Amino acid sequence: MGPSITPSAPRRQKPAVSAGQARRKGDRRSADIPHADVTRRPTHRKNSTGPRRRGLLQALGIFQRATPDQLWKLTRPGNQHDKLVRDNLLDLQDHHLVRIESVRKDRRQVWVLTKRGHDEAKLLLEPMGIRLSALREKKHHPVTKKLLGAGYDDHAAAVTSTAAELHRAGIGHRLGFATETGHRLGDGYVQRADLVVRVPQAGAPVLLVEVDRRSEDAHDLVVKLRWYWEWGRLLPKDADKRTVDLVRSRPNAIERVDHEQRLWRRVYPPTGREPGPPRVRVRRHHRGQVANTITALKEAGRRYWAPRRYDSLYEKAITARDYRQAVPVVVTTLEQLQGHGAGWNAPGSRR
Structure with a gap:
C-alpha cells in the first residue's frame, strides 16, 4: 500500500507539441x-x-x-x-x-x-x-x-498513457500511481486493477482504472464491476464481532455498516463521501463503442452503480436517492484523454 500523495495543482491543458514543431529559421536539426x-x-x-x-x-x-x-x-x-x-x-x-x-x-x-x-x-x-x-x-x-x-503490447502502453494523461491534467502525482494492484475478494479471488490513482485531496480517495484489452465484451465489464462492488462491501479481518455476526445473520446487513468500518477504507484514505472508490473504464475504441459500453452498464450493471430508495420507515418520506452502496463509474476513450484532456466534463467522458 503506497502513501497518500497530494496531487499537483490542476494545470491548464496545453496542446501536445512534438519536438521540432516550433517555428524556427533555417533547416531542422536531426535532434528535433x-x-x-x-x-x-x-x-x-x-x-x-x-x-x-x-x-x-x-x-x-x-x-x-x-x-x-x-x-x-x-x-x-x-x-x-x-x-x-x-x-x-x-x-x-x-x-x-x-x-x-x-x-x-x-x-x-x-x-x-x-x-x-x-x-x-x-x-x-x-x-x-x-x-x-x-x-x-x-x-x-x-x-x-x-x-x-x-x-511493449498495446495494453501496457495504454495503461502508461492513461496515467500520463491524468498526471498532465493535474490528476494525481506520479508517485501516487500503481499498476496491477490486487483486491482480494471473500472467496479468495484477486481482482487486479490495471491502474490505481490516489487523489485524496481531489475529493476522491482513489481511482481504480481498467483499460480495455479489446477482447473484452460488455459481459466482462459487468463482471468486473460486480467484483469491485463486492470488494467494497467486505469487512476487515479484525472487524467487531457484533458486526460480523450481524452481517452473517441477515441478508444485505452490510449495507447498514458504515463505510468507515469496511475493508476498503483501511486500504485507501478517507474522502468524506459514502460511495466506494470511483472506477474508471478506458476504452481504446471509437466513441460509438463507448456508447455500447454505457448501454451495457445501464442495463446489466444497474445493481452496482445505480442509487436506491431509502427503505426505512422514517426514510421513505425522503425523495432523494441513496448512493451509499453505489460504485461511481466513468467511461471514456484514450483518444479523448489525449485530445481533450482528463477533465471529467471532456467530450466522450460519461458517468
Missing part, C-alpha cells in the same frame, strides 16, 4: 525530429540534474517501460515537448542506468531500467512504501541471438 532514433549525442547536452534524474528513475521504476512521450507527461508536463526528456534519457544511458529495449512501429523508443538503474530506483521508491516493478532483463535466443521478451 519527433520520435527519431537519436544516436548522436547533441554537443549542447548537459548531465541531467538530480530532480530530473530522480523523476525518470521513479517513473520507470513504477511503470517498468515507457516512451519519451509518456515520460515527458509523467515527469515534466509543463514542457511543450519531450526533447529535454529524450536528452536526459541519453545522459542516463551514458551512466548505464537506462537502456532502449525496443522501437515501436511509430518509431517511439521504449526505455527500461538497467540492473544498476533498477537498484537506484529501489532506493528512491521503497523507503516511501511504493512498490517497484520487476526488472526487465536482457534475454536472447540461444541460437538466433534475437532479443526476447522485448514487446
Whole structure:
C-alpha cells in the first residue's frame, strides 16, 4: 500500500507539441525530429540534474517501460515537448542506468531500467512504501541471438498513457500511481486493477482504472464491476464481532455498516463521501463503442452503480436517492484523454 500523495495543482491543458514543431529559421536539426532514433549525442547536452534524474528513475521504476512521450507527461508536463526528456534519457544511458529495449512501429523508443538503474530506483521508491516493478532483463535466443521478451503490447502502453494523461491534467502525482494492484475478494479471488490513482485531496480517495484489452465484451465489464462492488462491501479481518455476526445473520446487513468500518477504507484514505472508490473504464475504441459500453452498464450493471430508495420507515418520506452502496463509474476513450484532456466534463467522458 503506497502513501497518500497530494496531487499537483490542476494545470491548464496545453496542446501536445512534438519536438521540432516550433517555428524556427533555417533547416531542422536531426535532434528535433519527433520520435527519431537519436544516436548522436547533441554537443549542447548537459548531465541531467538530480530532480530530473530522480523523476525518470521513479517513473520507470513504477511503470517498468515507457516512451519519451509518456515520460515527458509523467515527469515534466509543463514542457511543450519531450526533447529535454529524450536528452536526459541519453545522459542516463551514458551512466548505464537506462537502456532502449525496443522501437515501436511509430518509431517511439521504449526505455527500461538497467540492473544498476533498477537498484537506484529501489532506493528512491521503497523507503516511501511504493512498490517497484520487476526488472526487465536482457534475454536472447540461444541460437538466433534475437532479443526476447522485448514487446511493449498495446495494453501496457495504454495503461502508461492513461496515467500520463491524468498526471498532465493535474490528476494525481506520479508517485501516487500503481499498476496491477490486487483486491482480494471473500472467496479468495484477486481482482487486479490495471491502474490505481490516489487523489485524496481531489475529493476522491482513489481511482481504480481498467483499460480495455479489446477482447473484452460488455459481459466482462459487468463482471468486473460486480467484483469491485463486492470488494467494497467486505469487512476487515479484525472487524467487531457484533458486526460480523450481524452481517452473517441477515441478508444485505452490510449495507447498514458504515463505510468507515469496511475493508476498503483501511486500504485507501478517507474522502468524506459514502460511495466506494470511483472506477474508471478506458476504452481504446471509437466513441460509438463507448456508447455500447454505457448501454451495457445501464442495463446489466444497474445493481452496482445505480442509487436506491431509502427503505426505512422514517426514510421513505425522503425523495432523494441513496448512493451509499453505489460504485461511481466513468467511461471514456484514450483518444479523448489525449485530445481533450482528463477533465471529467471532456467530450466522450460519461458517468
